[in-house]
Amino acid sequence: MKHYLSTALALACIALVISLVVTKRGDNAQYESDAGAITGFSNQLASVKVQVAAYNGTLTTLSNSLDESRSVSLTLSNHLAEAESTVALDTEQITNLNRQVADVASENQALRLHAMDLTNQMAGLTSQIALIETNLAQANKDYALLENRLRRDVAERLVVERKFYNLPALQAQVERLKTYPGGDVSAKSIYAGLDVEVKSNAVHVIAPN
Numbered sequence: 544m545k546h547y548l549s550t551a552l553a554l555a556c557i558a559l560v561i562s563l564v565v566t567k568r569g570d571n572a573q574y575e576s577d578a579g580a581i582t583g584f585s586n587q588l589a590s591v592k593v594q595v596a597a598y599n600g601t602l603t604t605l606s607n608s609l610d611e612s613r614s615v616s617l618t619l620s621n622h623l624a625e626a627e628s629t630v631a632l633d634t635e636q637i638t639n640l641n642r643q644v645a646d647v648a649s650e651n652q653a654l655r656l657h658a659m660d661l662t663n664q665m666a667g668l669t670s671q672i673a674l675i676e677t678n679l680a681q682a683n684k685d686y687a688l689l690e691n692r693l694r695r696d697v698a699e700r701l702v703v704e705r706k707f708y709n710l711p712a713l714q715a716q717v718e719r720l721k722t723y724p725g726g727d728v729s730a731k732s733i734y735a736g737l738d739v740e741v742k743s744n745a746v747h748v749i750a751p752n
Contacts, residue, residue, distance in 0.1 A: 706712040 706716070
């Protein structure tokens with residue numbers, strides 16, 4: 544009986560030892576597995592830290608870029624406001640220039656009309672000058688005729704005066720008047736047919752008809 548008990552106890556001890564060995568091996572394997580997992584997690588954590596650091600650098604760069612973009616945007620906004628102000632000023636100047644151009648065009652139209660009026664007046668004056676020149680030429684011609692007639696009349700008067708102061712010629716004229724009386728002698732009868740205008744204080748030669 545003792546022999547079976549010892550055998551059973553020995554078997555139980557062997558089984559316990561085997562179980563302990565198996566458990567130890569399992570624990571070792573689990574430890575190694577856990578250690579490997581921990582190492583993997585540690586490596587992943589380091590990689591994540593590196594990536595986070597890289598992301599932080601990228602975020603910093605993006606933040607700086609964003610700040611620069613905001614600064615550029617503000618500058619562009621200021622430039623846009625200045626450009627809009629300049630455009631508004633240029634638009635006002637263009638409007639003023641267009642108004643001035645319209646005024647100048649209106650003045651040019653008025654000047655053209657005035658120039659046309661002056662041209663018409665000049666044409667009228669030219670026609671009047673031509674008529675005056677024609678009348679002046681005719682007057683000069685008439686004056687020449689009157690001058691010639693006056694000279695002839697003066698010459699005839701001198702001839703008559705000489706005959707009047709010539710006694711034989713005067714006596715012959717008296718004898719002729721006795722034979723052929725001419726009637727009463729008046730100023731009108733004397734100047735009749737001589738193309739003269741007789742007034743109370745002057746005698747003017749007029750142009751013959």
